[in-house]
Amino acid sequence: MTENVVEVFDVAPTLATVNGEAFKQLPLDLYIPPDAMEVFLDLFEGPLDLLLYLIRRQNLDIVNIPIAQITHQYIAYIQMMGELNLELAAEYLVMAALLAEIKSRMLLPRQSEQEDDEEDPRATLIRRLQEYECIKAVAEEIDLLPRVERDIFAIEVDISPLSIEQQLPDIQLKDMLLAFQDVLKRVDQLSHHQITKEALSVRERMATILAKLKGENSLLFSQLFIRQEGRHGVVVSFLAILELGKEGLIEIIQPEPFADIRVRTAGFGSFKESY
Helix, strand or coil: CHHHHHHHHHCCCCCEEECCEEECCCCCCCCCCCCCCCCCCCCCCCHHHHHHHHHHHCCCCCCCCCHHHHHHHHHHHHHHHHHCCCCCCHHHHHHHHHHHHHHHHHHCCCCCCCCCCCCCCCHHHHHHHHHHHHHHHHHHHHHHCCCECCCECCCCCCCCCCCCCCCCCCCCHHHHHHHHHHHHHHHHHCCCCCCCCCCCCHHHHHHHHHHHHCCCCCEEHHHHCCHHHHHHHHHHHHHHHHHHHHCCCEEEECCCCCCCCEEEECCCCCHHHHC
């Protein structure tokens, strides 16, 4: 029978593990301090806020407050705050004293002749509660409005016009020679036997090139050569292009690196506009 008891104890659940040691039973000397568990109540912004809460919770008429009932509830609440070690502001105690004073004044007998002239002891408190209720309602409505840095975030957008100028690369003689070499390769592929030989003039070819560029924005470098003339005609056209560029009659341009070389009449306009 003893062995059965031992087996039941071994399968008991582990409640806690402290420094690697498992505890399956609560220690007899376990002490739980009274402040180990705290209760958080509704927070109020002041005594008027607490009074308004008590009135609204019971659906009471703010103009006809049952002062004795509200006073007992108010004092019970601040006593509970003291028991929970909550910080109690002095204004709560002042309001408790005011409620007690109003309660005592209402308990005093009144002379029938002075009842009409004497002001209700609750009048001042009622006015303060009505003003506070209006202010609180407006504050809640204002809090629902969109707020900058909470609901609305201001941004700035730069809408100033951008002026981007394209920098055209400078054409080197090496690029011209490579383009000329490409033209020669194409001519060799389409070359034919020449039966008759014509005298080719660089000046005449310069005039021909200017006439071809007239009225055109720009032409490809390869469009200024006549492949049927063969190698000699290509050389004359190349020399004519170089001479026109030297004299400033044409402009040799390249839109961007590794792009096709184009030729246009000097002073025709910016390449960006004409291309």
